[in-house]
Amino acid sequence: MKKTVNSLKRSDGERRMAVLRLELDYELATLYEAMVENDEEKKQECKRKLERLRQEFMRLQL
Numbered sequence: 001m002k003k004t005v006n007s008l009k010r011s012d013g014e015r016r017m018a019v020l021r022l023e024l025d026y027e028l029a030t031l032y033e034a035m036v037e038n039d040e041e042k043k044q045e046c047k048r049k050l051e052r053l054r055q056e057f058m059r060l061q062l
Helices: 002-037 040-061
Strands: none
Touching: 002 040
């Protein structure tokens, strides 16, 4: 039973990591646009989102 539960957790984690990679790519593209436009507010918002995504990504890697 424990093996089955761990297997399910692992596959859910792998799927979430794939989604996180896409979210990170999107936020990096948005940050680049904000840098080109010199939009300080948008840059700060992107940086906050990127930090939150990074933390979640690190938790899933453990």
